[in-house]
Amino acid sequence: MKTIILGLDAFDPGIFEKLHEDGRMPNLGKYVAAGNYSHFAVSNPPQSEVSWTSIATGADPGVHGMFDFVHRDPSSYSIIPSLLVTKTNVLGTQFVPPHTARTLFEQATSDGYPATVLWWPATFPARPEIPVQTLPGLGTPDIQGRLGVGAVYSPDRELGDSPFKTAVESLEKQSKDSYRGYLKGPSRETGDGLKEMDLEFQLEIMDQSRAKLTFTKQSLELVVGQWSPIFEVSFKAGFLSSVRGVTRAILTQIEPEPRLYFLPLQIHPLHSTWRYGTQPGFVREAWKGYGPFLTLGWPQDTTALEEGWISDDQFIALCESIIDTRERIFMHYLDKFQEGVLANVFDTLDRVQHMFLHDRPDIVESWYSRLDDLVGRVEERLSKRGKSKPRLLILSDHGFTRFDYKVHLNNWLVENSYLTMRDSAQDKSLSSADWSRSQAYALGLNSLYLNIQGREGQGSVPAGETESLRDKLRQDLLAWKGPDDRPVTQEIYTREEVFHGSNLPNAPDLVVGYSPGYRASAETGLGKWETSNLEANVDHWHADHCIDPNAVPGVIFSNSDLKNYPQPSFRDIPPLAIGKTIEHPDAPTNGPSQSSEEDQETIEERLKGLGYL
Amino acid sequence: MQRMLEAGGIKPLTDEIRAADENNPKGYYEYERVKKLKDDDTGWLNLAQGKSVKIISALLEYLPDEFSYRVLFMQRYMDEILASQNKMLVDRGERTDKVSDEQMAQLYEDHLQKVGAWLEKQNNFRVLYVNYNRLLQDPTEPLAQISKFLDKSVKVDEMAKVIDSNLYHQRKSSTETDYN
Numbered sequence A: 001m002k003t004i005i006l007g008l009d010a011f012d013p014g015i016f017e018k019l020h021e022d023g024r025m026p027n028l029g030k031y032v033a034a035g036n037y038s039h040f041a042v043s044n045p046p047q048s049e050v051s052w053t054s055i056a057t058g059a060d061p062g063v064h065g066m067f068d069f070v071h072r073d074p075s076s077y078s079i080i081p082s083l084l085v086t087k088t089n090v091l092g093t094q095f096v097p098p099h100t101a102r103t104l105f106e107q108a109t110s111d112g113y114p115a116t117v118l119w120w121p122a123t124f125p126a127r128p129e130i131p132v133q134t135l136p137g138l139g140t141p142d143i144q145g146r147l148g149v150g151a152v153y154s155p156d157r158e159l160g161d162s163p164f165k166t167a168v169e170s171l172e173k174q175s176k177d178s179y180r181g182y183l184k185g186p187s188r189e190t191g192d193g194l195k196e197m198d199l200e201f202q203l204e205i206m207d208q209s210r211a212k213l214t215f216t217k218q219s220l221e222l223v224v225g226q227w228s229p230i231f232e233v234s235f236k237a238g239f240l241s242s243v244r245g246v247t248r249a250i251l252t253q254i255e256p257e258p259r260l261y262f263l264p265l266q267i268h269p270l271h272s273t274w275r276y277g278t279q280p281g282f283v284r285e286a287w288k289g290y291g292p293f294l295t296l297g298w299p300q301d302t303t304a305l306e307e308g309w310i311s312d313d314q315f316i317a318l319c320e321s322i323i324d325t326r327e328r329i330f331m332h333y334l335d336k337f338q339e340g341v342l343a344n345v346f347d348t349l350d351r352v353q354h355m356f357l358h359d360r361p362d363i364v365e366s367w368y369s370r371l372d373d374l375v376g377r378v379e380e381r382l383s384k385r386g387k388s389k390p391r392l393l394i395l396s397d398h399g400f401t402r403f404d405y406k407v408h409l410n411n412w413l414v415e416n417s418y419l420t421m422r423d424s425a426q427d428k429s430l431s432s433a434d435w436s437r438s439q440a441y442a443l444g445l446n447s448l449y450l451n452i453q454g455r456e457g458q459g460s461v462p463a464g465e466t467e468s469l470r471d472k473l474r475q476d477l478l479a480w481k482g483p484d485d486r487p488v489t490q491e492i493y494t495r496e497e498v499f500h501g502s503n504l505p506n507a508p509d510l511v512v513g514y515s516p517g518y519r520a521s522a523e524t525g526l527g528k529w530e531t532s533n534l535e536a537n538v539d540h541w542h543a544d545h546c547i548d549p550n551a552v553p554g555v556i557f558s559n560s561d562l563k564n565y566p567q568p569s570f571r572d573i574p575p576l577a578i579g580k581t582i583e584h585p586d587a588p589t590n591g592p593s594q595s596s597e598e599d600q601e602t603i604e605e606r607l608k609g610l611g612y613l
Numbered sequence B: 001m002q003r004m005l006e007a008g009g010i011k012p013l014t015d016e017i018r019a020a021d022e023n024n025p026k027g028y029y030e031y032e033r034v035k036k037l038k039d040d041d042t043g044w045l046n047l048a049q050g051k052s053v054k055i056i057s058a059l060l061e062y063l064p065d066e067f068s069y070r071v072l073f074m075q076r077y078m079d080e081i082l083a084s085q086n087k088m089l090v091d092r093g094e095r096t097d098k099v100s101d102e103q104m105a106q107l108y109e110d111h112l113q114k115v116g117a118w119l120e121k122q123n124n125f126r127v128l129y130v131n132y133n134r135l136l137q138d139p140t141e142p143l144a145q146i147s148k149f150l151d152k153s154v155k156v157d158e159m160a161k162v163i164d165s166n167l168y169h170q171r172k173s174s175t176e177t178d179y180n
Helices: A013-021 A029-033 A048-057 A104-110 A157-161 A280-290 A302-306 A312-336 A348-356 A361-383 A409-415 A463-479 A570-578 A597-609 B002-008 B032-039 B057-062 B078-091 B101-120 B132-137 B140-149 B156-161 B173-179
Strands: A002-008 A037-040 A070-073 A078-081 A085-089 A092-096 A115-120 A133-136 A151-154 A167-170 A172-175 A178-190 A193-205 A210-214 A219-223 A231-236 A242-247 A249-253 A259-262 A340-346 A391-395 A401-407 A440-442 A447-450 A489-494 A510-514 A517-520 A534-536 A554-558 B069-075 B125-131
Touching: A002 A361, A002 A570, A013 A361, A013 A554, A048 A104, A048 A570, A104 A115, A104 A340, A104 A570, A115 A312, A133 A280, A151 A178, A157 A167, A167 A178, A178 A231, A178 A242, A193 A231, A210 A249, A219 A249, A280 A312, A302 A312, A302 A348, A312 A340, A312 A348, A312 A361, A348 A361, A361 A391, A391 A570, A409 A440, A447 A463, A463 A489, A463 A510, A510 A517, A597 B057, A597 B101, B002 B156, B032 B057, B057 B101, B069 B140, B078 B101, B125 B132, B125 B140, B132 B140, B140 B156
Parallel strands: A002 A340, A002 A391, A115 A133, A115 A340, A151 A167, A401 A517, B069 B125
Antiparallel strands: A037 A554, A070 A078, A085 A092, A151 A259, A172 A178, A178 A193, A193 A210, A210 A219, A231 A242, A249 A259, A391 A554, A401 A534, A440 A447, A447 A510, A489 A510
16 A cells, blocks of 8 residues: 545635646646546535545545534534534543544554554544554644634734734833733633733844844844744743743834734644644654644634735745645655555645635636646656555645625524524524524534424424425525525535434534535624625635535546546545545444344335335 | 436336336336345346346345446435325235334434445445435436436436426425425
């Protein structure tokens, strides 16, 4: 077994084919000419964490249990970030793996081969019991255990008055060119309760374009508009203990007053409170030999760009440094690769398209070229191996399209009498729902749940009425037209149509396949909404993929075998990569009919009575 | 579905042993030896290559590994299935009161879930789930999916012509208003 999987997150077939026709994809274009390129059927919903997990397991969410960015606790209707699941036990609150379904990587190690997986989504926290070497991708939290926001420091005290996701902190002027600030770290238990740790720093303006950033034990010279190198910070947590993290800083202006931005504080892979990667020696080798690197699951800081703390160019510079570092690490392991599986997800194109697809095709296309170049460099290295060339699979988890309208699905449910608010409701949130008069609610970017008696904490829909209710909801949603007179939804799927496996009871009742141009609002994802059903999207984040999967297929290129897969999908990846499908232990293995003998006999008797047996 | 596929250019494998009746006035499109799959009667599968054959979900697991299969897995509202089956049982002189509809629905749902999970693991099966209710309501999208699934080897227009909503006689009364 010798397989390289090159994951190109969000690589869109439409854009690729246009560039290929223009002769701008010299490396990937060869696969087209050889008949080894195809559109790739991705998971439903086509969200990255769902899709890459489906690819790794060869199974849909009914098997692996990752249905959406956000899940819910049916008893309380509270939200659960599917990538950051915690459990509290005698040891305190710990992160637990977002899924434990068997992956092709685990299968490869069971078969006696090594497996190395770099930046694959939903692989944090590490699972030391499985001998797969990992550096985790999407879903890796910041040093505080959150998805991560940065912090901006300014002497302008009015800056913090506006509602930003980014933390706005004070920069105290001490003298003409000297400022002091406190970098906020994680909290720790003290005798007086939880206390936030912080780290004092000084910022000294050197001239019109440079400043010196000083922490207790280190200094960095910052040039306006340029990112600092990755550096370590250490928060003193007690007499002999500290919490260490990594970040980067950028001085975005000096005049009329300095403004300093820090990326979210990120896990130090060698000093992490949580299990960052496996195996420890592997993580150390990657860090010391080819690091440092950013560890956050979403290190391309789209929030800072959205809120205007960094410019387009600064965002792109950050993206470039991230992909350069990751390529360096990947190439090291590619050079060492002898057998087994080596996989790497390059996810920066996804972030670039979110922010630039709608108005800067030049930027987006340059990133397609960049990835084509990367493929060329991989092939060049593989070509030196002579006859022992490994199988190469290059694939994406979804395509991409515009995002012109934010859909406040819960507001639509309210207006169509599927969801009812309490008379005293103050906010537009599911926490103010009158569940006794509510039939359905939306949480996550594609998930719609019925409020079923006996399942939901305050369920109102009898189990016998769910099918007719789902059908009515489906009809109403499909009939919904937007301001451009196009349907807001392209397809609405029942969970039985798209999910199969032991996790089906946890699945949303309906999966909303939005039409291109429409996507659930961020508020919908969190069970909230605004006053309109549809809100024109004026954000920098103006393109997306969390819609109907048929509208955003991925791509697959392979140096072998693809001709035997006329319509390749995520289910085909384990056979393509390791030559076999994966047995998922929760599902039957020797045949589907593992009901009790009595149940089996009842079914058979019925089928005989009908003349089918 | 068998009639549709036939109209679309895919011949059915049938033996016409089970005659048309009031429940299926256009015939059953069945092949009797399918029922003996469980007894290892698989020699007839050579005759089925390139054709369509109706097989109930409970027998899929007995299909031999040496062939590849494309399965159009028909889905329909459970209460409609049970209503249809109850009528057929009555017409065939069988009892309908041995198992309640509620219990039968649960058994079928468990069974279908397990069949779905099993099919996922089979290298030699490719499956397209076709919603019967949706197909009758608006066949455009389901037919496009079927055509794609069958590598566009069927005549979609001809298939659409033979959809007979008169056969849709067990539609659940509570949902009729949703369709009309």
